[in-house]
Amino acid sequence: MPAASPATPAPPASMPSRAPRTPTLRRRLTCMLYEGVLLFGVLMAASAVYLLARPVLQRLGLDQPYVDQAWMFVVLACYFTWFWQRNGQTLAMQTWRIRLETAAGEPPHWTRALLRYVLAWLWLPPAAAVGHALGLTRGPFVGVLVAGLLVWIALAWLDPRRQFLHDRLAGTRLIDLRDPRDPRPASKS
Structure with missing residues (x-):
C-alpha cells in the first residue's frame, strides 16, 4: 500500500482582493495640468469650427459670448465623456496611469461619465x-x-x-x- 502523503491545504477559492489605491493628490493635479496642455489643441480646433460657423450664427442672431462658452463646454463634455466611458482614461490619465471607474471596477456608462463631468x-x-x-x-x-x-x-x-x-x-x-x-x-x- 502506498504511503499517504501529507495533506496540503487547498488555496482558498477566492482570494480577498486588495482595494484599489487612490492616486495621490499631487499625481492627480499633475495629470490635470497635463490634461490642460492637451485640451489646448482640442479647444483650438473647437474655436476654428466656431469661427467657421460664425457667419451663420450672426445671421441667426446667435453670435453671443455665451454661445461660444456653451460650445466649448459641450466640446469638453464630449471629450471627457467619450474617453471615460470608453476605457476610463483620457490621454493624460493614460500617461499618468490613472483610471476612472465605478464601484464595480468598470468604466462608467456615458450617462454617469456625463454626470461626473457636470458635477466637476x-x-x-x-x-x-x-x-x-x-x-x-x-x-x-x-x-x-x-x-x-x-x-x-x-x-x-x-x-x-x-x-x-x-x-x-x-x-x-x-x-x-x-x-x-x-x-x-x-x-x-
Whole structure:
C-alpha cells in the first residue's frame, strides 16, 4: 500500500482582493495640468469650427459670448465623456496611469461619465457668485475662482478614500494603475 502523503491545504477559492489605491493628490493635479496642455489643441480646433460657423450664427442672431462658452463646454463634455466611458482614461490619465471607474471596477456608462463631468464644475458657480458679490473684476475675480477651485480640490482630504467630491456624488472613483511593488519611489500627496 502506498504511503499517504501529507495533506496540503487547498488555496482558498477566492482570494480577498486588495482595494484599489487612490492616486495621490499631487499625481492627480499633475495629470490635470497635463490634461490642460492637451485640451489646448482640442479647444483650438473647437474655436476654428466656431469661427467657421460664425457667419451663420450672426445671421441667426446667435453670435453671443455665451454661445461660444456653451460650445466649448459641450466640446469638453464630449471629450471627457467619450474617453471615460470608453476605457476610463483620457490621454493624460493614460500617461499618468490613472483610471476612472465605478464601484464595480468598470468604466462608467456615458450617462454617469456625463454626470461626473457636470458635477466637476460645481465649484465654479459659488466662486463666481462670491466674485460678483464682491464686485471684483479681472485679476481679483480670477483669484476668487482659483481659491474656489483649490477649496474644491482640498475637499478630497475630507473623503476617507481621498476621492474628489464630484466622484463621490457621481459614484465613480479614480484609481492608481501603477504596480504597488514598483521599486520607484511613490510621490507624496
